[in-house]
Amino acid sequence: xxxxxxxxxxxxxxxxxxxxxxxxxxxxxxxxxxxxxxxxxxxxxxxxxxxxxxxxxxxxxxxxxxxxxxxxxxxxxxxxxxxxxxxxxxxxxxxxxxxxxxxxxxxxxxxxxxxxxxxxxxxxxxxxxxxxxxxxxxxxxxxxxxxxxxxxxxxxxxxxxxxxxxxxxxxxxxxx
Numbered sequence: 001x002x003x004x005x006x007x008x009x010x011x012x013x014x015x016x017x018x019x020x021x022x023x024x025x026x027x028x029x030x031x032x033x034x035x036x037x038x039x040x041x042x043x044x045x046x047x048x049x050x051x052x053x054x055x056x057x058x059x060x061x062x063x064x065x066x067x068x069x070x071x072x073x074x075x076x077x078x079x080x081x082x083x084x085x086x087x088x089x090x091x092x093x094x095x096x097x098x099x100x101x102x103x104x105x106x107x108x109x110x111x112x113x114x115x116x117x118x119x120x121x122x123x124x125x126x127x128x129x130x131x132x133x134x135x136x137x138x139x140x141x142x143x144x145x146x147x148x149x150x151x152x153x154x155x156x157x158x159x160x161x162x163x164x165x166x167x168x169x170x171x172x173x174x175x176x
Contacts, residue, residue: 010070014061025054028071032078038142039082041131049085053078068156076157079139086135129176137175140168 004023012020032053037046057064057074064073133141136158143154144165151165158165 006070007066010061010064010066013058014064021058024070028074029054031071032074035075035078035142035147036082038146039079039086039139041127045085049078049081053081056081072153072156076159079143079157083135083139086138090135133172133175137168137172140165141172144169 004020006024006027009020009024013024029050033046033050036049036053037043040046040049053074057077060077064070130138130141139158140154143149143157144151147154149157151162151169155162155165
């Protein structure tokens with residue numbers, strides 16, 4: 001089924017074709033996994049959310065309006081799953097406990113010399129700083145920086161305006 005077009009696979013999967021559904025999962029699982037991993041930073045949570053994303057996508061496949069490609073649609077489902085998961089997790093942990101995940105309870109300073117970029121300490125501090133961003137800013141930052149999306153595409157995925165994404169990127173960079 002490698003040579004079958006995405007549109008045909010979606011049509012077949014919508015009619016319950018398991019082989020077509022499996023092919024869609026095979027084509028997009030790794031990209032969806034990496035996207036979710038950027039948000040959760042936890043393998044178990046990532047595995048659960050990837051599974052939830054594909055289950056939701058195939059359950060709601062009949063509502064797929066084909067205004068965009070299947071990947072864009074499932075990508076948005078994945079990001080929404082992540083945002084909902086992180087909101088729930090943030091509520092459970094409480095604001096204070098969530099902030100404790102940063103180094104010494106403070107947002108890390110990122111003004112390190114260039115040679116430190118390669119060090120594990122710098123990477124850890126950068127990840128902690130990104131994780132400490134408020135969720136809307138972190139979502140925009142992850143999509144634009146790590147996924148290489150334009151502000152326009154990130155806005156479509158997040159369901160907001162391009163200006164909102166630009167503003168969030170500006171604020172996220174200032175916070176970092």
